[in-house]
Amino acid sequence: MSxxxxxYKIYLSEDDVPDSWYNVRADMKNKPAPLLNPGxxxxxxxxxxxxxxxxxxxxxxxxxxxxxIKIPDEIKNFYMMYRPSPLIHAVxxxxxxxxxxxxxxxxxxxxxxxSHKLNSAIAQAYYAKKQGLKGVTTETGAGQWGTALAMACxxxxxxxxxxxxxxxxxxxxFRREVMRTYGATVTPSPSMETEAGRxxxxxxxGTTGSLGCAISEAVECAIKSEGYRYVLGSVLNQVLxxxxxxxxxxxxxxxKYNIQPxxxxxxxxxxxxLGGLISPFMGEKLRGEKDYKFIAVEPASCPSFTxxxxxYDFCDTGKICPMAKMYTLGHDFIPxxxxxxxxxxxxxxxxxSQLYHDGFMEARSVEQTKVFEAxxxxxxxxxxxxxxxxxxxxxxxxxxxxxxRETGEEKTIIFGxxxxxxxxxxxxxxxxxxxxxxxxxxxEELQKGFASIPNVN
Amino acid sequence: MSxxxxxYKIYLSEDDVPDSWYNVRADMKNKPAPLLNPGxxxxxxxxxxxxxxxxxxxxxxxxxxxxxIKIPDEIKNFYMMYRPSPLIHAVxxxxxxxxxxxxxxxxxxxxxxxSHKLNSAIAQAYYAKKQGLKGVTTETGAGQWGTALAMACxxxxxxxxxxxxxxxxxxxxFRREVMRTYGATVTPSPSMETEAGRxxxxxxxGTTGSLGCAISEAVECAIKSEGYRYVLGSVLNQVLxxxxxxxxxxxxxxxKYNIQPxxxxxxxxxxxxLGGLISPFMGEKLRGEKDYKFIAVEPASCPSFTxxxxxYDFCDTGKICPMAKMYTLGHDFIPxxxxxxxxxxxxxxxxxSQLYHDGFMEARSVEQTKVFEAxxxxxxxxxxxxxxxxxxxxxxxxxxxxxxRETGEEKTIIFGxxxxxxxxxxxxxxxxxxxxxxxxxxxEELQKGFASIPNVN
Numbered sequence: 001m002s003x004x005x006x007x008y009k010i011y012l013s014e015d016d017v018p019d020s021w022y023n024v025r026a027d028m029k030n031k032p033a034p035l036l037n038p039g040x041x042x043x044x045x046x047x048x049x050x051x052x053x054x055x056x057x058x059x060x061x062x063x064x065x066x067x068x069i070k071i072p073d074e075i076k077n078f079y080m081m082y083r084p085s086p087l088i089h090a091v092x093x094x095x096x097x098x099x100x101x102x103x104x105x106x107x108x109x110x111x112x113x114x115s116h117k118l119n120s121a122i123a124q125a126y127y128a129k130k131q132g133l134k135g136v137t138t139e140t141g142a143g144q145w146g147t148a149l150a151m152a153c154x155x156x157x158x159x160x161x162x163x164x165x166x167x168x169x170x171x172x173x174f175r176r177e178v179m180r181t182y183g184a185t186v187t188p189s190p191s192m193e194t195e196a197g198r199x200x201x202x203x204x205x206g207t208t209g210s211l212g213c214a215i216s217e218a219v220e221c222a223i224k225s226e227g228y229r230y231v232l233g234s235v236l237n238q239v240l241x242x243x244x245x246x247x248x249x250x251x252x253x254x255x256k257y258n259i260q261p262x263x264x265x266x267x268x269x270x271x272x273x274l275g276g277l278i279s280p281f282m283g284e285k286l287r288g289e290k291d292y293k294f295i296a297v298e299p300a301s302c303p304s305f306t307x308x309x310x311x312y313d314f315c316d317t318g319k320i321c322p323m324a325k326m327y328t329l330g331h332d333f334i335p336x337x338x339x340x341x342x343x344x345x346x347x348x349x350x351x352x353s354q355l356y357h358d359g360f361m362e363a364r365s366v367e368q369t370k371v372f373e374a375x376x377x378x379x380x381x382x383x384x385x386x387x388x389x390x391x392x393x394x395x396x397x398x399x400x401x402x403x404x405r406e407t408g409e410e411k412t413i414i415f416g417x418x419x420x421x422x423x424x425x426x427x428x429x430x431x432x433x434x435x436x437x438x439x440x441x442x443x444e445e446l447q448k449g450f451a452s453i454p455n456v457n
Numbered sequence: 458m459s460x461x462x463x464x465y466k467i468y469l470s471e472d473d474v475p476d477s478w479y480n481v482r483a484d485m486k487n488k489p490a491p492l493l494n495p496g497x498x499x500x501x502x503x504x505x506x507x508x509x510x511x512x513x514x515x516x517x518x519x520x521x522x523x524x525x526i527k528i529p530d531e532i533k534n535f536y537m538m539y540r541p542s543p544l545i546h547a548v549x550x551x552x553x554x555x556x557x558x559x560x561x562x563x564x565x566x567x568x569x570x571x572s573h574k575l576n577s578a579i580a581q582a583y584y585a586k587k588q589g590l591k592g593v594t595t596e597t598g599a600g601q602w603g604t605a606l607a608m609a610c611x612x613x614x615x616x617x618x619x620x621x622x623x624x625x626x627x628x629x630x631f632r633r634e635v636m637r638t639y640g641a642t643v644t645p646s647p648s649m650e651t652e653a654g655r656x657x658x659x660x661x662x663g664t665t666g667s668l669g670c671a672i673s674e675a676v677e678c679a680i681k682s683e684g685y686r687y688v689l690g691s692v693l694n695q696v697l698x699x700x701x702x703x704x705x706x707x708x709x710x711x712x713k714y715n716i717q718p719x720x721x722x723x724x725x726x727x728x729x730x731l732g733g734l735i736s737p738f739m740g741e742k743l744r745g746e747k748d749y750k751f752i753a754v755e756p757a758s759c760p761s762f763t764x765x766x767x768x769y770d771f772c773d774t775g776k777i778c779p780m781a782k783m784y785t786l787g788h789d790f791i792p793x794x795x796x797x798x799x800x801x802x803x804x805x806x807x808x809x810s811q812l813y814h815d816g817f818m819e820a821r822s823v824e825q826t827k828v829f830e831a832x833x834x835x836x837x838x839x840x841x842x843x844x845x846x847x848x849x850x851x852x853x854x855x856x857x858x859x860x861x862r863e864t865g866e867e868k869t870i871i872f873g874x875x876x877x878x879x880x881x882x883x884x885x886x887x888x889x890x891x892x893x894x895x896x897x898x899x900x901e902e903l904q905k906g907f908a909s910i911p912n913v914n
Binding site: 082111114384 | 468538571630634635639833837879883889
């Protein structure tokens with residue numbers, strides 16, 4: 001056996017958990033486009049959003065100028081339960097790849113929600129509680145957001161209603177039980193409990209659901225229930241704000257240990273993890289202080305960045321929500337049922353969309369069998385069983401490290417390991433059994449989705 | 458909302474991972490009784506055990522005298538992937554219980570195996586690799602040990618054959634997939650692949666299996682396969698030795714932060730976690746330096762300590778293994794099928810059995826619905842979803858903290874949170890659905906188990 005170097009696991013001290021979130025919008029010259037009222041086509045006003053969102057969160061959603069927003073003590077105290085999260089030097093993976101590259105990953109899976117989603121869930125639950133609400137509604141795809149929100153609501157003793165994309169509900173029965181254990185009620189979507197759900201069930205009998213549809217149901221449920229608001233785990237500006245703790249800690253660890261990242265990689269569904277991870281580094285790039293290569297990785301079966309359009313679209317299938325300007329496949333787009341992991345959303349964070357549009361970041365799409373190959377290799381070398389979503393980032397990190405092997409470059413690569421795959425074993429089973437397949441939407445399939453984009457652009 | 462104190466999460470530095478394991482036997486006046494050859498009734502000799510165990514591990518098994526045994530670099534390097542594990546101050550649980558007690562837990566679930574089992578798995582895999590073996594066989598009950606071993610074998614590129622207790626195999630299909638992802642083969646036990654399995658299937662058609670039976674199969678498979686040895690995740694002296702890293706780190710954290718534990722609590726199936734956690738503290742007690750109250754917690758449905766006999770018994774149902782002197786319910790004892798969690802073993806570590814017999818520790822048995830009540834309360838307050846096994850310790854920690862509330866005593870309680878419950882959602886589902894029930898074996902049921910104890914005592 002060869003001598004193995006001592007791995008390098010950077011746990012910052014609790015004092016290093018940031019006191020403020022960083023709002024990358026403050027440093028963007030081209031601000032993300034505002035949400036539009038689909039009726040008037042005018043930017044949504046504070047009062048128009050109040051039936052849907054908590055007041056404080058609307059303020060954060062609108063705030064394009066404040067660079068640092070203080071994290072309330074109650075939220076920071078909760079963060080202390082599982083933060084700072086470690087930045088891990090992937091020495092075993094480097095060895096396996098025989099690469100001169102230096103690979104690090106920020107591991108956000110060391111909490112019961114199993115992902116970074118908790119960073120925003122606890123913030124949103126806190127503001128709901130502070131506003132005196134009874135509860136919140138939400139949707140969940142892969143189930144990580146729902147679990148995170150259920151935990152956060154249990155902590156603040158808020159009621160929690162989760163609409164779970166039907167395909168995940170069926171593939172991940174244990175996710176449902178985790179949420180129930182934390183006191184949440186979980187409904188498969190599309191359901192018959194909302195108008196939006198009933199409409200979609202009628203139009204697409206037997207549909208396995210989509211995030212866009214579950215959003216419609218959750219929003220409708222919030223609006224129609226007294227003392228409830230809707231909360232969302234990705235896409236929104238406020239979510240990227242809360243997730244900036246990932247990047248702030250990563251940056252602090254880099255500074256502490258003199259790590260100079262060249263490439264920063266994150267998976268991208270709605271953009272919450274990627275946006276959070278890259279925010280403070282992006283700030284430096286926007287201010288012209290430093291340069292980094294940012295890579296968003298998305299599934300080839302749901303390629304919003306790489307094949308979508310940068311236009312105003314509805315955030316949800318039921319067209320209940322405001323319209324956002326973003327890279328989108330059209331709100332009627334539903335990824336192929338053979339797509340196993342999360343990252344199923346038709347659109348993308350407005351902030352990231354603007355940054356991508358302005359050339360500040362790149363995007364790649366990857367096929368799922370290749371993603372699971374990377375996941376298996378990572379699990380067997382680094383020990384951690386990654387979530388399929390996170391494994392998109394692993395795939396591209398490995399690809400970049402192999403390139404370094406070929407060129408001899410000693411690049412430093414950081415990627416976000418957003419979560420663990422304990423609840424994704426059905427997908428792993430398909431991979432282990434070699435029954436997993438890929439699906440790249442044809443241009444015709446994409447056209448069908450694009451056809452649903454409203455004619456306001 | 459009330460002001461919450463900042464939680465207290467003690468991450469030691471990587472330098473604090475111990476360099477040596479601590480062997481509590483060195484400080485025991487009454488050594489644990491030796492393993493017996495069931496044919497000759499004489500203590501097993503090194504050569505007799507060689508077909509079953511790796512050489513170095515046999516030495517560790519026999520060594521009653523060396524207090525500190527150096528951890529090989531390769532093992533210590535692997536430990537660095539997930540150790541030191543945090544000692545967490547349960548401030549939120551204390552608040553919820555309104556107790557003056559100080560509660561801490563050593564959390565061993567922050568690795569993909571989801572439990573402390575990895576501490577010994579990597580050691581055993583290392584010694585097997587060093588001996589030039591092809592692979593190892595083992596059994597797994599709840600699945601944590603099998604997962605840990607699969608991870609360890611993937612790391613050292615060893616073949617890994619796991620016999621999984623049938624009830625767990627069926628209740629935890631996802632565990633199987635984790636093991637497969639790490640490259641292991643998993644067979645439900647009793648199987649038809651071994652003589653031992655076929656015999657048990659014949660004698661008890663439809664049996665849901667037991668650890669004792671799976672052990673027989675794994676041992677037989679190792680003996681009959683060239684280049685294979687058997688490894689075990691609990692009970693044995695060597696395992697408690699490896700698990701002492703838990704206690705050594707806990708003790709270091711206590712010393713660093715001036716925490717003076719009064720009560721130390723661990724769940725007990727075969728004794729690996731409890732033995733590892735208490736070892737260095739027990740050493741102080743044995744040497745007369747300090748006093749602690751140690752509490753072993755076991756399920757009422759499998760009460761080896763509290764209702765078993767301290768006698769020589771077979772370690773496995775098939776009577777292939779040597780006999781050990783231990784608290785046992787008889788090797789034919791199989792816990793009621795309604796028992797959901799792990800801790801299903803009929804016997805108990807010889808070391809812990811001797812210490813219990815000599816009055817150095819206490820034991821309690823708890824019913825599973827009460828255990829899951831504690832688990833739910835813990836999850837909702839502390840955030841972490843605990844394994845059912847670990848929740849036995851939580852139950853008694855909560856009970857002791859409530860006693861402190863009644864007496865006003867400010868006791869310091871430490872318990873071992875051995876792992877997470879992500880793969881135990883079937884059991885949580887029963888609890889959530891209120892279909893979970895308890896089973897306390899009747900005296901008649903126990904007598905049936907006792908009847909299988911060999912007449913050598």
